[in-house]
Amino acid sequence: MVKEIVCDTSTILTLFSACHLSENKNKYLEKLKEYKLIAPDSVHSELEDFVRRDNDLGLFARESLSYKITFQSVELEDIERYKKILGVVGRRGITDCDIACLSLAIERDIPLFIDDFKAQFHFSSFFDDHDIFFGILLVCSILAEFMSVSEIFSFVFDKLVPNRWENISLRNLLTIKHAVSEYLAQE
Amino acid sequence: MVIKMGEIISVDGDVISELAPYLEGKKVSQSLLVNTILKDILFAEKYAKANQTYAIVEQFLADLYRIGILEYKDLLPVLGFERALEVTNTIRTAKRFKTWLKR
Numbered sequence: 001m002v003k004e005i006v007c008d009t010s011t012i013l014t015l016f017s018a019c020h021l022s023e024n025k026n027k028y029l030e031k032l033k034e035y036k037l038i039a040p041d042s043v044h045s046e047l048e049d050f051v052r053r054d055n056d057l058g059l060f061a062r063e064s065l066s067y068k069i070t071f072q073s074v075e076l077e078d079i080e081r082y083k084k085i086l087g088v089v090g091r092r093g094i095t096d097c098d099i100a101c102l103s104l105a106i107e108r109d110i111p112l113f114i115d116d117f118k119a120q121f122h123f124s125s126f127f128d129d130h131d132i133f134f135g136i137l138l139v140c141s142i143l144a145e146f147m148s149v150s151e152i153f154s155f156v157f158d159k160l161v162p163n164r165w166e167n168i169s170l171r172n173l174l175t176i177k178h179a180v181s182e183y184l185a186q187e
Numbered sequence: 188m189v190i191k192m193g194e195i196i197s198v199d200g201d202v203i204s205e206l207a208p209y210l211e212g213k214k215v216s217q218s219l220l221v222n223t224i225l226k227d228i229l230f231a232e233k234y235a236k237a238n239q240t241y242a243i244v245e246q247f248l249a250d251l252y253r254i255g256i257l258e259y260k261d262l263l264p265v266l267g268f269e270r271a272l273e274v275t276n277t278i279r280t281a282k283r284f285k286t287w288l289k290r
Contacts, residue, residue: 111287121273124280134277137284157234170238171270175277177230178249182281185253 004036006105007069008098009046010115011135012039013057016064017164018139022155024146031142037069038110040100044071056163074100078107086126094119106130113138117175136160136176140183149184156180196221215254223250249274 007015015037019028050061082099098119105112111131114120124132136156143152161168161176203217210217227246235242248265251257252275262271 117273117277120280121276124276125272131283131287133280133284133287137281141284141288157230161234170235170242173235174242174245174249175273177234177246178253178274178277179281181250182253182278183285 002034002036004038004108004110005138006038006101006108006110006112007043007135008039008101008112008114008116008119009043009050011113011138012037012043012047012064012069013050013060014115014135014139014160014164016060016067017056018143018155018160020060020063021159021163022143027146028142031145035138037067038104038108039069039071040074040097040104041071042074042097042100044069046097060164072104074103078103082106086122094122098123102127102132105132117172134176134179137179137183140180153180153184213254213256215256219254223247223254245270245274249278253278 015032019025019032022028044065047061047065050057051065052058053061079096079099082103083096086094086099093116098114098116101112101114102123106127111133112123113133113135114123115135117134120132120134124130139160140152140156143155147155156176161173165172198221207217210220224247227243227250230246231239231242244265248257248262252259252262259271259275262274266274
C-alpha cells in the first residue's frame with residue numbers, strides 16, 4: 001500500500017541528495033515509490049529557487065522536480081490559523097512554507113517529514129499527537145533495503161551530510177546522529 | 188586514541204563486578220555499553236572536530252538516555268533545558284518513526 005506523506009523543501013532536498021549519492025539509484029527510487037509525496041505549492045516555488053543555484057542543492061532540486069510530487073495549494077487563512085496556534089510569526093526561522101506543510105499534514109491526517117530541525121521540534125511540541133518526523137529517517141529506511149546498518153551510518157555521515165548540509169552546525173550534526181543512531185539501533 | 192584490531196581489551200574486574208548487576212537491572216549488555224562509548228569517541232574524532240569534548244559528552248548522555256540508563260532530568264544539568272528537550276524529542280521521534288514504519 002502506498003503511504004501518503006507531506007514533505008517540506010528540506011526533506012525533498014535530503015531525499016534526492018541521497019538518491020543522487022547512493023550507488024543504487026534504481027533500488028532507491030523503487031523503494032521511494034512506496035510513498036506518495038505531497039507538498040504545498042510554496043515548496044514548489046522554493047525548489048525552483050534552488051534550481052537557479054549553480055551548486056549541488058540546485059542539482060538535487062532539479063532532480064526532485066522531475067519526480068512525481070503532488071503539489072497542493074494551502075489557503076492563506078489556514079496558514080494564519082496555524083501561525084496563531086504556534087505563535088511563531090517570523091521567529092525561530094520558521095517560514096510560511098513550513099507552516100503550510102504542517103497545515104497540509106494535519107488537515108489530511110498524514111505524517112509530515114521535515115528536515116528543518118528547529119521547526120520539527122517546535123511543531124512536535126505543539127502537535128504531539130501528530131506524526132512529525134525527520135526526512136533523514138525516511139532516507140535511512142529507504143537505504144535499509146540495500147545497505148547494512150554500518151553502511152547506512154557511513155553513507156549518512158561521510159557522504160550525505162557533507163553534501164546536503166555544507167558547514168552544518170555541531171548542534172544539527174548531533175541531532176542527526178541521535179536520530180540515526182536510534183533508528184539503526186537493534187530492537 | 189588507537190585501538191588495534193584483534194587487541195584484547197582488558198577491563199578491571201572490580202569495575203565489572205560492580206557494574207554488571209546495575210546493567211542487568213537496566214537490561215543493557217556490557218558489550219552494548221562499551222561499543223556505544225567507543226562509537227561516540229570515534230564519531231567525535233571523525234566528524235566533530237570543532238568541539239570534540241562537547242560532542243563526546245552530548246552523545247554519551249543521549250546514548251545513555253536512549254538505552255534507558257539515564258532519564259530526561261539527568262540530562263538537564265549538563266545540556267540545559269532547551270537542548271535536553273531537543274535531544275529527547277529527537278530520540279522519541281526516531282522511536283515513533285520505527286513504530287509508524289511497521290504499521
